[in-house]
Amino acid sequence: MAKRRLQKLHTRENDVVSVLVPKVTPKRFIGHGLPGVQLEQLRGKLIVVEGADGSGRSTQIARLVAWLEGTGHHTVQVGLKRSTLVSEELEKAQQGNILSRTTLSLFYATDFADQLENMILPALRAGSMVLADRYIYTLMARDLVRGMNEAWLTSLYGIALVPDAVFYLEVSPEQLVQRVFAKTKQLDYWESGMDLGLSRDMFESFLKYQALMHDQFRRLTLTYKFHIIEAERAPELVFEELRERIQSMLAA
Ligand SMILES: Nc1ncnc2c1ncn2[C@@H]1O[C@H](COP(=O)(O)OP(=O)(O)OP(=O)(O)O)[C@@H](O)[C@H]1O
Numbered sequence: 001m002a003k004r005r006l007q008k009l010h011t012r013e014n015d016v017v018s019v020l021v022p023k024v025t026p027k028r029f030i031g032h033g034l035p036g037v038q039l040e041q042l043r044g045k046l047i048v049v050e051g052a053d054g055s056g057r058s059t060q061i062a063r064l065v066a067w068l069e070g071t072g073h074h075t076v077q078v079g080l081k082r083s084t085l086v087s088e089e090l091e092k093a094q095q096g097n098i099l100s101r102t103t104l105s106l107f108y109a110t111d112f113a114d115q116l117e118n119m120i121l122p123a124l125r126a127g128s129m130v131l132a133d134r135y136i137y138t139l140m141a142r143d144l145v146r147g148m149n150e151a152w153l154t155s156l157y158g159i160a161l162v163p164d165a166v167f168y169l170e171v172s173p174e175q176l177v178q179r180v181f182a183k184t185k186q187l188d189y190w191e192s193g194m195d196l197g198l199s200r201d202m203f204e205s206f207l208k209y210q211a212l213m214h215d216q217f218r219r220l221t222l223t224y225k226f227h228i229i230e231a232e233r234a235p236e237l238v239f240e241e242l243r244e245r246i247q248s249m250l251a252a
């Protein structure tokens with residue numbers, strides 16, 4: 001069976017490599033889903049990389065894309081605030097801090113829904129590998145930290161597809177702060193949870209907020225079964241683990 005799913009591919013150097021054509025496994029929605037979607041037509045795989053600011057998501061996704069494309073898979077990347085419909089407006093609303101928690105949450109849900117309908121589902125229908133740099137779990141964790149109702153959030157994100165794999169890059173808040181400083185020399189207002197009033201000091205607020213987010217992720221994993229990846233290791237070791245897990249998911 002596995003043999004039939006191996007296709008031969010010639011590289012530019014004319015080496016022959018085998019591409020593992022993933023088996024089509026049934027997809028399902030987290031809850032009520034979107035109307036009119038034929039789940040059995042979704043042939044591609046949805047792979048989600050979750051993790052805090054600076055946890056190494058972009059680093060790992062870049063490697064995963066290079067590896068997947070190099071082995072003959074077409075990839076599509078999605079992420080938060082990347083919809084053509086509302087990403088610019090969402091960015092402006094955040095800069096002005098003008099929205100209530102509920103409307104901000106709905107704005108993010110709209111951004112997600114637009115990408116789901118117009119990018120994720122078409123790409124999965126075409127058999128592509130969709131790599132999501134964060135998914136509904138970050139959105140849920142952020143809102144849960146802000147005291148929003150879990151049943152309401154579960155219903156709101158009932159439109160989402162259950163991914164084929166979810167990886168949570170786990171990095172301590174102390175390590176995160178060093179990476180973020182090294183990368184951008186500053187902390188972000190929202191990623192430091194400054195709207196929560198945890199501390200007037202942004203550095204202290206970042207540590208507290210990221211610890212709260214981490215607790216929520218650990219709790220969400222009981223329901224949504226993430227693979228928790230120890231991401232304080234060297235990038236190549238983290239990548240090795242991701243690659244192995246994805247490989248076994250594709251071969252399953
Ligand atoms: N395993 C690692 N060990 C040490 N440093 C790392 C590791 N992975 C990434 N970094 C570094 O940490 C910084 C943040 O990495 P990266 O941009 O990949 O994270 P991110 O999760 O995408 O962050 P953002 O939330 O800002 O998009 C970068 O400077 C990167 O080089």
Ligand SMILES: [Mg+2]
Nearest residue numbers: 057058059133
């Ligand atoms: Mg990034």
